[in-house]
Every structure is written in structure tokens, then in C-alpha cells.
Amino acid sequence: MRALVFGGSGQIGAALLPRLRDSGWEVVAVSREARGDAPGLRWLRGDLARCEGLPAAVDAIFSCGPLDHFARWYQDPPVQAPRVVAFGSTSVSVKQDSADRDERDLAARLAGAEQALFATAAAHGAQATVLRPTLVYGAGRDQTIARMARFAARRGWLPIPSGATGLRQPVHVDDLAAAAMAVLDVPATQGRAYALPGGETLPFRTMVARTLAALPGKPRLVELPSPVFAMLAAGARLAGRGTGLGRSAIARLREDLVFDAGPARADFDYAPRAFQPRREG
Ligand SMILES: NC(=O)c1ccc[n+]([C@@H]2O[C@H](COP(=O)([O-])OP(=O)(O)OC[C@H]3O[C@@H](n4cnc5c(N)ncnc54)[C@H](OP(=O)(O)O)[C@@H]3O)[C@@H](O)[C@H]2O)c1
Incomplete structure (x- = not known):
């Protein structure tokens, strides 16, 4: 199986790459920086506007970077794939009515990107799933x-x-990476977006x-x-x-930001861990 991964150097992407490789996937990952290849992993230098050397077809595309950029790239996909898994954010609903215009713009961009992604996937006979994490931690480089x-x-x-x-539901990067792989073969997840909160509120x-x-x-x-x-x-x-x-x-910080893991649990056995910060956060 072959995968194309955007955002593979990010917090979630860096947790996803070893999981894919350990499961026998051949991974092509795109980064704006030059990075070293490893067995089962080939890095391409580029971004979502321009990248040379992309494979013509893969079994799945994973987006672990900015969803709006990815949705734009995917509007005319140069790579064929029957399956697309993309990370969005619960900000799509949390920030839609924010008093802050930038936050409202972000929510609108995310909502538009999700719609565009599903529409393009349908037009190309592909199946897309959007995963919306809550507050991400575990890689030691999150902003909270x-x-x-x-x-x-x-x-x-x-x-x-x-x-x-x-109330908050911090979610560990490894649980998100596991979710990205768990949805792949589950027909119920196709054409759907899921909130992915952590295992503790x-x-x-x-x-x-x-x-x-x-x-x-x-x-x-x-x-x-x-x-x-x-x-x-x-x-x-x-x-x-x-x-x-x-x-x-x-x-x-006074408001509860709580999301229901029920649909993810029902459809692909999503079972995130309780909040266990380590030294590096
Ligand atoms: N962090 C959170 O708390 C949180 C919460 C909810 C949802 N999410 C969503 O989950 C996804 C992954 O989050 P993350 O925290 O793992 O991301 P991250 O650590 O910020 O990394 C994302 C990766 O995407 C690539 N990237 C960033 N900006 C880009 C651009 N303008 N063009 C092309 N590539 C770009 C970068 O790779 P290169 O530098 O190698 O090119 C970067 O390493 C994102 O969609 C994010 O919105 C995150």
C-alpha cells in the first residue's frame, strides 16, 4: 500500500508516519524543508502549491497540515487516490460565532475547506473523511x-x-494518528467529519x-x-x-469546549487515552 502524506513533519504527521511504515505502507511525504529518507519513507520537497515528483496514484492521501491549503490543492488533484483522510479542527464550530473576526474567518475557512474536500472527492469517485481534533498535545510542541x-x-x-x-478534552497525537489509520477501511466513515476529543474531560x-x-x-x-x-x-x-x-x-477559558466522541467510538472504535502530560508537556 502506498500513501501520500502532507504535513508529515507536524505534531500529528510525525506520529502518523511511523505507524504507516510499521504497518508496511510505502510513504511519500511532502515538506517545505529538505528531509532525510528512511526505509519505507521518501520525502519530497515542496508545498501544496508546488511539488515535483509526486506519484501518479496512491492508495490513500493523508493531510496533516492546513486543511484549507490541502482542499485547494485537492480541487484539481494531480494524484489519484481512492481514499483521503484530512485533519480539520473543532475550531470550525468553536470559533464560528467568535467576537474576534480572525477567529470567525478561520472557522469559515475550515468549513469551506471541508465542503470543498467532500465535493471534490465525490466528483472523483474517492472517499474522504475529516478528523477534527480538540486541543492537541503529546509532541511537546503544541501552542497550549x-x-x-x-x-x-x-x-x-x-x-x-x-x-x-x-472544560477541555486534550487529545494525544498518537491517538489521532491511530484514528487516521483506523478510519481507512471503515465504509461508515466515508464522506463524514468526526470530532476527536481526548479521553478525559x-x-x-x-x-x-x-x-x-x-x-x-x-x-x-x-x-x-x-x-x-x-x-x-x-x-x-x-x-x-x-x-x-x-x-x-x-x-x-471560562467556556466548556466539549465534543462527543460517540460517533467516532461507534464507527471506528475510537478510544483515546486520559490526559497524561509528560515533562515536555
Ligand atoms: N495543534 C492543535 O491543537 C490542533 C487542534 C485541532 C486541529 N488541528 C489540526 O490538525 C492538523 C495538524 O495539526 P498539527 O498541530 O500536527 O500541525 P503542525 O504541527 O502545525 O504541522 C503541520 C505541518 O504542515 C505543514 N505546513 C504548515 N503550514 C503549511 C503551509 N502553509 N503550506 C504547506 N504546508 C504547511 C508543515 O510541514 P513542513 O514545514 O514540513 O512543510 C507542518 O509541519 C492541522 O490541520 C491543524 O489545523 C491541530
């Missing part, structure tokens, strides 16, 4: 848990706003506390009054360090 862990490890403490008790504050408890020296969690935290975040943004800490994002 790993980032907080790095900050806390450096400073010995981490501030969060008081009342940050909205916990308040944001508890998620952070558990992350810090896994770090050497157990950095302190410091709860600041919301306006004070918002001021610090605004200062960090001005200094170019506070990306993702906008007002809408801070307000959302």
Missing part, C-alpha cells in the same frame, strides 16, 4: 500545553486567569495543574484576577509574545 510547560519550566510559575474552569485549570505537576520542580500555578491577566496578555501581545492570547481566547 507545551507552551505553558515551557513558560513554567523557565520561570518556576505560570499565571492563568481566575475562573478558568471551562477536565477543567482548564485542572489540565494546567496536572501539566505543571509533571514538570521538574513542580512550578506554581498562580491565578490572577481576570483583568490583571488580560493586561499582562495584552502586554505580551504588544511585545510579540502573546499570540493566541487575545480577548476571545481568554474569555473562552
Whole structure:
């Protein structure tokens, strides 16, 4: 079996590549950087606008990078494949009514990309599945848990706003990679999008506390009054360090972002692990 993988160097993609290879797949992966081949893995240098040397046909295409770019590439696919599995995001619903215009734009782009993907797949007689992870962790380079862990490890403490008790479902990259392979041979998953939450639902504050408890020296969690935290975040943004800490994002820390794993469990036995942060987040 042959696979073409976009975003194979990313958090989820890096977990997917060894799974594919261990299962005997021949993988061609595309990256904007030059990367070294390995048995069962050939890297092509390029991106979703331009890439030379793509195979004419594969058994499956996996997209582990930006869904809107992939959907655009796939509109006129230079590679034939009967099966397409693409990662989107639960942001498609979480951010659709955000007060922040950029967040609303992102949700609209994701929704448009999903629709385009399904339409193109249908037009080419292919079957597509979209997987929408919640908050991803486990590769040590996500923008939430790993980032907080790095900050806390450096400073010995981490501030969060008081009342940050909205529920979260952090999902491990390996569970997502397993899901991407599990859907392949399940007809029920064709033409469908699935939320992929983690195996535990916990308040944001508890998620952070558990992350810090896994770090050497157990950095302190410091709860600041919301306006004070918002001021610090605004200062960090001005200094170019506070990306993702906008007002809408801070307000959302009080909101529950909970998704139903039921459809994924029913269709492809999705069984993600409970939240187990390691040292690196
Ligand atoms: N991280 C999360 O919390 C989260 C949550 C929900 C959904 N998702 C979705 O899940 C998918 C994978 O997420 P991830 O966190 O594993 O991604 P990631 O670590 O950011 O990596 C994505 C990979 O895609 C490639 N890429 C990025 N921008 C690109 C561009 N403009 N053109 C072409 N290639 C590009 C990069 O590969 P090269 O540099 O090698 O080219 C990168 O390594 C994405 O669709 C993401 O939106 C992520």
C-alpha cells in the first residue's frame, strides 16, 4: 500500500508516519524543508502549491497540515487516490460565532475547506473523511500545553486567569494518528467529519495543574484576577509574545469546549487515552 502524506513533519504527521511504515505502507511525504529518507519513507520537497515528483496514484492521501491549503490543492488533484483522510479542527464550530473576526474567518475557512474536500472527492469517485481534533498535545510542541510547560519550566510559575474552569478534552497525537489509520477501511466513515476529543474531560485549570505537576520542580500555578491577566496578555501581545492570547481566547477559558466522541467510538472504535502530560508537556 502506498500513501501520500502532507504535513508529515507536524505534531500529528510525525506520529502518523511511523505507524504507516510499521504497518508496511510505502510513504511519500511532502515538506517545505529538505528531509532525510528512511526505509519505507521518501520525502519530497515542496508545498501544496508546488511539488515535483509526486506519484501518479496512491492508495490513500493523508493531510496533516492546513486543511484549507490541502482542499485547494485537492480541487484539481494531480494524484489519484481512492481514499483521503484530512485533519480539520473543532475550531470550525468553536470559533464560528467568535467576537474576534480572525477567529470567525478561520472557522469559515475550515468549513469551506471541508465542503470543498467532500465535493471534490465525490466528483472523483474517492472517499474522504475529516478528523477534527480538540486541543492537541503529546509532541511537546503544541501552542497550549507545551507552551505553558515551557513558560513554567523557565520561570518556576505560570499565571492563568481566575475562573478558568471551562472544560477541555486534550487529545494525544498518537491517538489521532491511530484514528487516521483506523478510519481507512471503515465504509461508515466515508464522506463524514468526526470530532476527536481526548479521553478525559477536565477543567482548564485542572489540565494546567496536572501539566505543571509533571514538570521538574513542580512550578506554581498562580491565578490572577481576570483583568490583571488580560493586561499582562495584552502586554505580551504588544511585545510579540502573546499570540493566541487575545480577548476571545481568554474569555473562552471560562467556556466548556466539549465534543462527543460517540460517533467516532461507534464507527471506528475510537478510544483515546486520559490526559497524561509528560515533562515536555
Ligand atoms: N495543534 C492543535 O491543537 C490542533 C487542534 C485541532 C486541529 N488541528 C489540526 O490538525 C492538523 C495538524 O495539526 P498539527 O498541530 O500536527 O500541525 P503542525 O504541527 O502545525 O504541522 C503541520 C505541518 O504542515 C505543514 N505546513 C504548515 N503550514 C503549511 C503551509 N502553509 N503550506 C504547506 N504546508 C504547511 C508543515 O510541514 P513542513 O514545514 O514540513 O512543510 C507542518 O509541519 C492541522 O490541520 C491543524 O489545523 C491541530
